[in-house]
Amino acid sequence: MYLSNYHSHSLFCDGRGTPEDFVKFALSAGFKAYGFSSHAPLPFETNWNMTAADLPIYLDHITYLKEKYKGRIELYLALEIDYLDETYNPSIPYFRDLQLDYRIGSVHYIPVLPGMAEENMATIDGSFDEFEKAVKIHFGGDVKQLVKSYYQSSMSMVEAGGIDIVGHMDKVYMNGHRCSGFSMEEKWYTKLVNDYLHLISEKGLMIEINTKNVSRKQHTYPHAMFFPLIKELKIPVMVNSDCHFPNLVNDGRETGYDLLKEYGIRSTRELIGGKWRDVPF
Ligand SMILES: [Zn+2]
Numbered sequence: 001m002y003l004s005n006y007h008s009h010s011l012f013c014d015g016r017g018t019p020e021d022f023v024k025f026a027l028s029a030g031f032k033a034y035g036f037s038s039h040a041p042l043p044f045e046t047n048w049n050m051t052a053a054d055l056p057i058y059l060d061h062i063t064y065l066k067e068k069y070k071g072r073i074e075l076y077l078a079l080e081i082d083y084l085d086e087t088y089n090p091s092i093p094y095f096r097d098l099q100l101d102y103r104i105g106s107v108h109y110i111p112v113l114p115g116m117a118e119e120n121m122a123t124i125d126g127s128f129d130e131f132e133k134a135v136k137i138h139f140g141g142d143v144k145q146l147v148k149s150y151y152q153s154s155m156s157m158v159e160a161g162g163i164d165i166v167g168h169m170d171k172v173y174m175n176g177h178r179c180s181g182f183s184m185e186e187k188w189y190t191k192l193v194n195d196y197l198h199l200i201s202e203k204g205l206m207i208e209i210n211t212k213n214v215s216r217k218q219h220t221y222p223h224a225m226f227f228p229l230i231k232e233l234k235i236p237v238m239v240n241s242d243c244h245f246p247n248l249v250n251d252g253r254e255t256g257y258d259l260l261k262e263y264g265i266r267s268t269r270e271l272i273g274g275k276w277r278d279v280p281f
């Protein structure tokens with residue numbers, strides 16, 4: 001197994017350690033490759049995104065670390081970029097013009113009211129209380145409507161482009177599955193995910209197996225029930241911990257690999273010397 005992680009955070013956004021703290025843990029765990037993917041700036045300030053003013057400092061700092069640790073670990077410079085709507089997403093020139101090793105595209109916010117402000121967004125990645133409130137206020141109490149909007153945004157993100165990896169592709173189930181009226185087994189839901197996976201495959205993108213919530217919630221994103229289709233469509237995958245704490249760089253990896261193996265997926269796509277390659281495990 002190629003020890004790597006391409007989805008991680010640090011003090012530049014909502015992570016709880018300097019980038020170098022994360023590198024030290026990755027080195028001690030025997031990692032070969034480690035990528036930084038701070039939450040990219042949004043058009044409004046939040047508790048978890050990098051500010052636009054910090055972006056150049058981030059780019060310089062990770063570039064400096066890449067050089068400093070050369071020969072010991074391959075470090076990569078990336079961003080986790082939000083899809084908000086057609087005006088603000090990974091495909092806009094602001095992001096396209098950056099010199100990055102790769103880009104992760106994620107949907108955390110669904111715009112529910114006009115105007116680019118945090119209070120006009122429903123978040124899928126916050127507390128269950130917030131999620132439930134958003135369903136009630138903005139989706140008429142029908143969780144299906146929120147889930148459909150999430151996949152609409154996700155499909156638009158993949159259509160718009162400017163990304164290499166789809167981040168935690170079905171994370172809406174984290175809170176969604178606790179609402180009545182939501183079941184991952186139902187046709188309306190599996191069809192949304194199936195359509196999404198077909199589009200990801202068509203566009204030649206990679207997806208991550210995000211293990212951030214494996215220890216706490218026993219969730220992977222995507223859920224393993226979709227691994228057979230991922231295998232059938234031959235979508236390249238990698239296992240990412242999406243860590244926010246340095247001691248969690250490797251959290252959930254074993255479960256991620258066990259599940260891949262169980263469903264017959266026997267290679268991960270890895271960045272080696274700056275090129276993506278399939279590595280069997
Ligand atoms: Zn995310």
Ligand SMILES: [Zn+2]
Pocket residue numbers: 007008009080242
């Ligand atoms: Zn993340």
